[in-house]
Amino acid sequence: MTGFRLLALLGGLLASVWAGSAPCAGIVGGRKARPGRFPFLASIQYQGDHFCGGALIHSRFVLTAASCFRVGNPAIATVVLGAYDLRRRERSRQTFSIRSISENGYDPQENLNDLLVLQLDREANLTSRVALVPLPLQNATVEPGTNCQVAGWGITRPGGHLSRYPRVINVTVTPESQCRPNNVCTGVLTRRGGTCQGDGGTPLICNGLAHGVASFSREPCGSGPDFFARVALFRNWINSVLNTRSDEPVGVL
Template identity: 35%
Template sequence: MAPRPAARPDLALLLLLLAAAASGECGVPNAAQPRGRILGGREARPHLRPHMASLQLDGEHICGGFLIAEQWVLSAAHCTEETDGKLFQVLLGAHSLTEPEPHKRLYRVRAQIPHPGSNVYNNEDDLLLLQLEEKAELNEHVQVLPFQREQRDVAAGTVCEVAGWGTVTHSGRRPDRLQQVERPVLSRDECNHRTRHDHSITPNMMCTDSRKRDTCKGDSGGPLVCNGVAEAVVTAGSRVCGNYKKPGIYTRIAPYAAWIDRVMGALSGQEDTP
């Protein structure tokens, strides 16, 4: 596996300092995890989720993400595992990945910063910040989504929504247009039952029911939105999407708000140098 790329050579020292200051530690490695992957959902109404981003390599959708500030997109760190050192490009303002749309635009990425605690062996600290080369042009189809900063769990049974361009069938078919699905939140205790995720779900994670309707491959990095706020990021699920015994796993955002603010504050306004 190729190592994750540094954001930029001239920022290496700064990012090392940020990593040292970040909270949280890696989990104990066990085995490579199945990664976040909308099954059983439906096509979203066009442009009602103007925060959604498509992370792309060589023109191909790889993962989801969402705009949290004019120049910043939040996604999942594991999305960088198979990029061979390449930087993503970020598509904003899209409903269809291929059809012409009035505010759709592809942005280059200046810096790509995975949380320093993330790794290939487990789902710990699975967040990725992308700094765009320039501020996004905000309009009716491109908007920032607020994320949760309060340290509290979403009540079990709360129905939240997730959207993405990930796999929609077990045969692996990918959609061209944005899909959505609504899922109820499961309590951490229920998700940690030995027949489900067997105590691997930490306080920094949350789960939703995955019975026949689920996120699937290519949805990783998208937001789990509850009551209009991004509570978490799509992280992982079962190797078979829609498996009720393996609820979908999400990385909660609130525990990482200080890290997000630190990174954005340190890098925002930096001059681009050759």
């Protein structure tokens, strides 16, 4: 499905998934991820159509981007865990409705605080295909030059189709001069590559931790840098959400 058709189906839900840029936000230049490689990935969908990514951080909570729900009502969306091939009804899938959302001062004009915690309607069953991703400590940093990975079902070229399978690309954290204090920025050094439409909310994995949430990208897709909300700035807030809304032990490290 093209990004344009998806926008029409969502009826404004995706008016600006990639805040601050034209809708050019899938993995460009990546490769097909192997099944089970990213068991924490969530596909956020509307009537069975993927429109944003996310990461399972607790058995009842998914971390995504606030920009994914800039216009629409989260109650109409579903969260799918354990997905791989979006065109098949896989036995590994678990589908949830959204019980509540928590945001922390999201500013769409300045692309600030672009994180959202979704509470699922029930507890996820943790398996080899559905697992938690650990988060960094409060105010932890990821140094420029660090090699990271980002994966998602987004489009693979501007104006193209959503990927049937999650695609992954190796990216490098850029110098602070090419980013902003509240973001982690990445680029691909040797060729065109990066995030594109449909990858909003997907996690940036550095040294095994989800250091970023895909927020916005410069156009055209893959030209970099890509901007991720810096998760470490919100770690204490995330913990407070999980502890306030659930009696279960916090499932992040």
